[in-house]
Amino acid sequence: MIKVHCFVSCVCELIKRTPGVDHRPFYFGVWDADFSVDDQHRLSYHSPHTAHEDFRQWYRLLYGVNIEPWYDPARSKEANIRELVALVEGRTPQQHVMVMLDMYRLPERENKFHQNPFPHYVMLEATDDPQTWFMSDPDFRWEGTLPRDRILDAVRAPAAAGGFVFDGVDIRHSTRETVEAYFIRCMKHDHNPFTQALREIINAHCGPVAAHPLADLPHALREIPVMAIRKYAYEHAFAWLLEDQGLQAEGDDGFENWCLEIERLVKTYTQLQYRAMKLAITGDRRQVAAVHALLDDQDQREFRIKRGLQDLFRQWRDNRPATTGATAPTNSPDATVELTS
Numbered sequence: 001m002i003k004v005h006c007f008v009s010c011v012c013e014l015i016k017r018t019p020g021v022d023h024r025p026f027y028f029g030v031w032d033a034d035f036s037v038d039d040q041h042r043l044s045y046h047s048p049h050t051a052h053e054d055f056r057q058w059y060r061l062l063y064g065v066n067i068e069p070w071y072d073p074a075r076s077k078e079a080n081i082r083e084l085v086a087l088v089e090g091r092t093p094q095q096h097v098m099v100m101l102d103m104y105r106l107p108e109r110e111n112k113f114h115q116n117p118f119p120h121y122v123m124l125e126a127t128d129d130p131q132t133w134f135m136s137d138p139d140f141r142w143e144g145t146l147p148r149d150r151i152l153d154a155v156r157a158p159a160a161a162g163g164f165v166f167d168g169v170d171i172r173h174s175t176r177e178t179v180e181a182y183f184i185r186c187m188k189h190d191h192n193p194f195t196q197a198l199r200e201i202i203n204a205h206c207g208p209v210a211a212h213p214l215a216d217l218p219h220a221l222r223e224i225p226v227m228a229i230r231k232y233a234y235e236h237a238f239a240w241l242l243e244d245q246g247l248q249a250e251g252d253d254g255f256e257n258w259c260l261e262i263e264r265l266v267k268t269y270t271q272l273q274y275r276a277m278k279l280a281i282t283g284d285r286r287q288v289a290a291v292h293a294l295l296d297d298q299d300q301r302e303f304r305i306k307r308g309l310q311d312l313f314r315q316w317r318d319n320r321p322a323t324t325g326a327t328a329p330t331n332s333p334d335a336t337v338e339l340t341s
Contacts, residue, residue: 102157
């Protein structure tokens with residue numbers, strides 16, 4: 001499984017464990033998922049205002065499952081900690097308790113992006129030992145036990161503020177119409193929000209009317225690696241749209257070529273970050289043109305990927321079999337969704 005978004009990975013774990021229900025359409029919302037640029041023109045994959053409303057709404061429409069927030073920003077941190085403890089210790093077998101914590105405070109866990117802080121969603125369960133909890137981290141494919149107090153210390157971090165609870169009692173197949181509506185909702189044909197944000201951040205540090213020192217640019221772009229991997233979600237979409245038509249994705253030349261193009265998209269963001277760091281260190285503004293050329297290349301590359309995916313989507317939409325893994329009974333709740341773009 002491609003690791004691209006901790007919230008999505010957590011909620012998709014339930015889908016993956018349910019026979020006959022496919023999690024991959026949910027990844028349509030990841031490649032252009034929300035992010036934040038603050039008033040200092042610093043990129044962030046998370047902000048205190050991130051509540052994932054769009055993901056939660058479409059999870060309900062696609063799979064019939066409500067994702068309810070238990071973390072209340074109006075309450076004190078300790079009050080939210082008490083609520084978390086009650087949820088974990090009173091958890092039913094069908095329940096999933098998600099919490100945001102600061103991975104930097106758990107040095108024994110992998111922190112591949114070397115972020116401090118590193119807000120990250122995981123799922124928790126109690127064990128027979130009251131002082132030990134079980135942690136599931138689908139995004140990093142890790143699970144194991146950790147001391148309860150160490151986990152709560154990571155939850156207490158100022159950067160960590162969020163949590164949800166959901167269960168799989170009412171889980172169902174997605175209707176074909178809902179999948180179609182979700183794809184249309186997620187596809188931005190004429191706009192690549194991430195690349196455009198990077199362009200604006202760079203201009204704010206080294207453009208004609210720069211508002212911030214060039215030396216601040218590396219810090220402003222430091223979270224590029226966390227967000228660039230979201231583009232791997234395109235692979236899920238290509239694979240699912242092929243396989244739902246009864247076609248083979250793995251080993252197909254067309255699919256493999258798109259995977260290579262997606263890989264180039266992701267890796268070029270890393271190259272872009274290095275170029276920006278070099279620009280900030282040397283102060284050689286002649287390199288600004290090369291940075292903007294990379295941004296333009298990224299735009300063209302991602303638009304090609306989107307056009308290829310849109311073509312495959314049209315093929316899938318026009319090929320309507322009597323039954324499909326994405327189809328639910330017509331009497332399912334939310335079986336029909338108005339198609340809007």
